[in-house]
Amino acid sequence: MSADPSRLSLFWAEYRQNKIAVLALIVVVVMILLALLAALISPQNPYDLANLSLRDSRRPPGFVGTGGYTHILGTDPQGRDLLSAIFYGLRISIQIGLAAGFVSLTIGTTLGILAAYIGGRVETLIMRLVDLQLSFPAILLALVIVALLGQGKAQLIGALVAAQYAYFARTAYGAAKAERGKDYIEAALAIPLSTRLVLWRHMLPNCTPPLIVVATVQIANSISLEATLSFLGLGLPVTEPSLGMLIANGFPYMMSGRYWISVYPGVALIILIVAINVVGDQVRDQFNPRLRR
Amino acid sequence: MTDPVLSVQNLKTHFFTRAGVIKAVDDVSFDLARGEIMGLVGESGSGKTVTGFSLLGLVDPPGRIVEGSVKLNGTELTTLSGAALRSRRGREISMIFQDPIATLNPLLTIGQQMHMAISAHDRLGKAAANARCAELLTQVGIPSAKARLRAYPHEFSGGMRQRVAIAIALLHRPAVLVADEPTTALDVSIQAQILLQMRELAAETGTAMIWISHDLAVVSSLATKLAVMYAGKIVEQGPTATLLRDPRHPYTAGLIASLPAMAKPGTPLTQIRGTTPSLLSLPVGCPFAPRCDRQTETCLEKPPLTMEGARGWRCFHPVGHSAGALA
Amino acid sequence: MSAFLSIDNASRLFGPKLSTGEKIAAKLGAKVETRSVRAVSAVTLSVRKGETLGLVGESGCGKSTLGHLIAGILPPTSGTVTIDGAPVMVGSKKVTTRVQTVFQDPFASLDPRMKVGETVAEGPIAHGLTTRAHSKTYVSEWFERVGLDPVWTDRYPHQFSGGQRQRIAIARALAMQPDVLICDEPVASLDVSIQAQIINLFLTLTKKLDLTCVFISHDLSVVQHVSDRVAVMYLGRIVELGPVAQVFGRPAHPYTAALFGSVPKLVLDADELVHFDTIEGEVPSPLSPPSGCYYHPRCPLASPQCSNAAPPTKAVSDVRYVACYHSDAQLRLGPQS
Numbered sequence: 025m026s027a028d029p030s031r032l033s034l035f036w037a038e039y040r041q042n043k044i045a046v047l048a049l050i051v052v053v054v055m056i057l058l059a060l061l062a063a064l065i066s067p068q069n070p071y072d073l074a075n076l077s078l079r080d081s082r083r084p085p086g087f088v089g090t091g092g093y094t095h096i097l098g099t100d101p102q103g104r105d106l107l108s109a110i111f112y113g114l115r116i117s118i119q120i121g122l123a124a125g126f127v128s129l130t131i132g133t134t135l136g137i138l139a140a141y142i143g144g145r146v147e148t149l150i151m152r153l154v155d156l157q158l159s160f161p162a163i164l165l166a167l168v169i170v171a172l173l174g175q176g177k178a179q180l181i182g183a184l185v186a187a188q189y190a191y192f193a194r195t196a197y198g199a200a201k202a203e204r205g206k207d208y209i210e211a212a213l214a215i216p217l218s219t220r221l222v223l224w225r226h227m228l229p230n231c232t233p234p235l236i237v238v239a240t241v242q243i244a245n246s247i248s249l250e251a252t253l254s255f256l257g258l259g260l261p262v263t264e265p266s267l268g269m270l271i272a273n274g275f276p277y278m279m280s281g282r283y284w285i286s287v288y289p290g291v292a293l294i295i296l297i298v299a300i301n302v303v304g305d306q307v308r309d310q311f312n313p314r315l316r317r
Numbered sequence: 318m319t320d321p322v323l324s325v326q327n328l329k330t331h332f333f334t335r336a337g338v339i340k341a342v343d344d345v346s347f348d349l350a351r352g353e354i355m356g357l358v359g360e361s362g363s364g365k366t367v368t369g370f371s372l373l374g375l376v377d378p379p380g381r382i383v384e385g386s387v388k389l390n391g392t393e394l395t396t397l398s399g400a401a402l403r404s405r406r407g408r409e410i411s412m413i414f415q416d417p418i419a420t421l422n423p424l425l426t427i428g429q430q431m432h433m434a435i436s437a438h439d440r441l442g443k444a445a446a447n448a449r450c451a452e453l454l455t456q457v458g459i460p461s462a463k464a465r466l467r468a469y470p471h472e473f474s475g476g477m478r479q480r481v482a483i484a485i486a487l488l489h490r491p492a493v494l495v496a497d498e499p500t501t502a503l504d505v506s507i508q509a510q511i512l513l514q515m516r517e518l519a520a521e522t523g524t525a526m527i528w529i530s531h532d533l534a535v536v537s538s539l540a541t542k543l544a545v546m547y548a549g550k551i552v553e554q555g556p557t558a559t560l561l562r563d564p565r566h567p568y569t570a571g572l573i574a575s576l577p578a579m580a581k582p583g584t585p586l587t588q589i590r591g592t593t594p595s596l597l598s599l600p601v602g603c604p605f606a607p608r609c610d611r612q613t614e615t616c617l618e619k620p621p622l623t624m625e626g627a628r629g630w631r632c633f634h635p636v637g638h639s640a641g642a643l644a
Numbered sequence: 645m646s647a648f649l650s651i652d653n654a655s656r657l658f659g660p661k662l663s664t665g666e667k668i669a670a671k672l673g674a675k676v677e678t679r680s681v682r683a684v685s686a687v688t689l690s691v692r693k694g695e696t697l698g699l700v701g702e703s704g705c706g707k708s709t710l711g712h713l714i715a716g717i718l719p720p721t722s723g724t725v726t727i728d729g730a731p732v733m734v735g736s737k738k739v740t741t742r743v744q745t746v747f748q749d750p751f752a753s754l755d756p757r758m759k760v761g762e763t764v765a766e767g768p769i770a771h772g773l774t775t776r777a778h779s780k781t782y783v784s785e786w787f788e789r790v791g792l793d794p795v796w797t798d799r800y801p802h803q804f805s806g807g808q809r810q811r812i813a814i815a816r817a818l819a820m821q822p823d824v825l826i827c828d829e830p831v832a833s834l835d836v837s838i839q840a841q842i843i844n845l846f847l848t849l850t851k852k853l854d855l856t857c858v859f860i861s862h863d864l865s866v867v868q869h870v871s872d873r874v875a876v877m878y879l880g881r882i883v884e885l886g887p888v889a890q891v892f893g894r895p896a897h898p899y900t901a902a903l904f905g906s907v908p909k910l911v912l913d914a915d916e917l918v919h920f921d922t923i924e925g926e927v928p929s930p931l932s933p934p935s936g937c938y939y940h941p942r943c944p945l946a947s948p949q950c951s952n953a954a955p956p957t958k959a960v961s962d963v964r965y966v967a968c969y970h971s972d973a974q975l976r977l978g979p980q981s
Contacts (some may be wrong), residue, residue: 506702
């Protein structure tokens with residue numbers, strides 16, 4: 025009988041072997057740090073209208089503005105330092121991505137596990153709803169909800185959750201259905217243990233691996249979806265620019281050579297999403313049952 | 318004896334894993350004569366299945382045969398190329414497995430699968446192939462064979478599927494058939510039918526068989542000679558009746574004694590203490606020593622193979638033998 | 645004979661679960677599979693306190709399903725299961741903890757993500773047999789009783805061997821302090837040398853704790869070794885019941901005789917290969933069992949009466965029962981070798 029190192033350290037040992045995944049993880053961590061510390065490291069607070077000067081608008085990278093510092097990435101049409109705006113934009117993107125992801129995870133998992141466990145009409149009802157949801161393009165759904173509920177952070181998160189809980193529900197349903205038939209669930213029920221206890225202590229922990237994978241992908245999707253909505257002008261108000269809005273702001277200027285206003289926020293967004301996806305891919309591969317060599 | 322149809326000498330199959338080298342088969346030797354049935358007995362981790370796979374060249378990386386020779390009808394198998402080995406597999410030596418469901422393709426009829434097996438090594442016209450398939454199905458005890466050729470695997474019961482697997486394995490009249498626990502998953506009554514069938518088949522066709530099992534009773538009802546494996550080595554071999562009546566190796570003796578059938582009902586069974594060692598961390602010397610009541614300091618050395626006629630054992634203190642018996 | 649565990653005319657049907665679409669199709673007149681499987685058919689059994697009853701039969705005979713009925717995992721479709729007079733299930737809910745089960749696959753019956761100590765403790769904590777604070781001591785005691793080192797309570801199932809896992813499963817069942825223990829093929833997935841250890845553990849504990857047991861197995865020699873009485877099942881029906889030595893030594897039912905005869909036995913002083921009998925044919929599908937006595941198509945003693953009506957259970961002696969019209973003829977065939 026062996027003394028095993030912890031599951032987490034085994035996981036990390038294997039993860040470390042993929043250098044690209046490690047790089048992606050570093051990128052994600054760095055971006056989260058940038059977002060968290062945005063207020064501290066930004067040369068300018070882009071939300072504070074008093075800070076802005078229209079004389080600084082649309083200036084190229086390297087320009088020294090009225091504040092006296094170099095705008096490393098240039099400025100946007102409102103005179104905002106693009107670097108600062110990107111930091112704050114990252115903060116919003118990550119905040120909303122995580123919030124929407126977390127709420128979708130909770131709602132979707134609960135629905136999926138209940139559907140699998142209770143069975144019968146409840147199962148049919150929930151899963152047909154989920155199927156319906158999944159056949160709608162997420163963007164369409166989000167647009168409808170934002171149109172109905174108006175703009176704002178909570179409404180935005182609500183729209184994203186509505187568009188995404190179904191993925192979690194379906195994954196949790198599949199995992200729960202597979203675990204439902206297993207002996208250890210039957211053994212727990214045979215003691216007898218209450219349904220609540222069995223679901224919470226046995227079913228849920230064993231359904232988490234695929235859910236973690238879905239969560240990473242869906243967080244990236246949330247960020248991407250929020251950026252799209254903001255790009256279309258349906259996201260947060262103009263005074264709190266997210267990366268999508270920054271890209272939208274710069275769009276009219278793309279053809280006239282002032283590329284930096286759209287491109288730099290766009291690059292930041294791409295890096296963030298790709299990094300999260302790479303981490304998610306690696307996590308998914310590691311959770312795949314494979315021959316232990 | 319006359320030239321054995323299969324001769325295995327000092328076979329070693331090792332697995333090179335990240336955790337270390339697993340010596341799954343560690344110096345195994347035996348001969349098999351034409352029409353002879355040999356039982357390869359052992360518990361999980363003993364190496365019996367890997368031995369079977371090694372004979373057919375089915376060991377996948379990270380495992381490979383590192384040493385030893387496997388001579389089938391005089392031809393050395395371990396040095397053959399992939400193509401040469403494939404041409405012999407199924408034709409001169411074939412294998413049947415424990416799970417009959419996994420062996421057969423659920424999307425093809427039995428007839429189609431048997432035809433594929435035939436055409437792998439032979440060119441037969443459709444009618445001739447059908448005739449051969451039907452003949453073999455009848456031989457393994459499947460009624461209305463010709464009609465059954467058009468059936469799918471799910472239309473057969475577990476026992477029938479296993480018989481089909483046996484029929485496919487015997488299509489080319491191989492010299493050797495390796496059977497890896499083929500009746501373990503079947504009901505007792507079906508097992509009995511198949512065991513009897515195999516006895517008859519071996520006598521009729523002259524196919525030699527290696528019957529791999531953990532069940533001493535099953536194997537003893539079929540095999541004329543037994544080899545008992547432990548931790549990758551054959552610790553005892555010999556004719557079935559004498560080996561069971563008079564085992565030399567303490568492990569064999571312990572196995573026989575621990576069977577419920579050997580004890581008075583309700584009384585504690587003789588048990589072998591401890592558990593089989595992990596192949597990654599074998600004890601120094603005799604692998605069975607930590608569990609053996611007869612072990613002494615001598616057992617820190619690996620016991621050599623002692624032969625006495627057709628019997629052989631690896632033990633410094635064999636049971637019941639005058640030379641080496643403890644006071 | 646006072647019955648402690650009583651199964652009275654219990655049956656369990658498994659009907660096809662029709663989906664909404666199939667129900668609609670059936671209403672519209674389409675042919676939909678509605679046959680149900682009688683996994684357990686009108687079984688009446690009683691077990692004395694402290695007795696071990698063996699349950700044998702081949703696959704599809706219903707022994708596992710009967711085990712589930714007794715254990716309170718499945719409710720009977722009709723009939724009752726009572727322990728000391730009190731029913732095990734009310735509706736679909738199990739209402740007692742007096743019966744516990746040891747399952748066949750020790751790896752599958754332990755939650756892979758839970759420490760084994762927690763798995764063993766959760767039932768007793770939930771039912772007030774111990775408190776969370778005291779649970780570690782409680783579990784350690786049970787670990788010792790089943791031959792495991794208490795320090796291993798913090799390990800996960802995959803870190804143990806098959807035999808150790810089965811000991812953990814036994815500890816979990818016994819930690820609930822049951823009166824009745826159902827063992828569903830507890831040694832089937834274990835190596836032979838480990839089987840002996842677990843069987844010995846079972847014998848010691850059942851005696852020490854005065855447990856009433858139902859031991860389900862397809863391995864006749866194991867059942868013969870641990871049981872006081874044995875019930876032989878075929879396609880959901882009990883065909884014979886009695887003290888184990890008598891039932892196997894001198895069967896009253898042709899199926900018992902054939903079953904016992906077809907098991908290869910290890911005979912140590914035969915110079916020839918052992919001979920054993922085979923039963924003709926195969927077990928019929930439980931979806932469409934034969935008429936009358938289910939065994940009659942394969943039975944050497946069958947007569948026209950056997951296909952007309954199922955034979956009632958009759959007493960061969962005051963401790964033996966058999967469901968066969970020709971039990972006298974079978975008994976006259978004498979003892980099995």
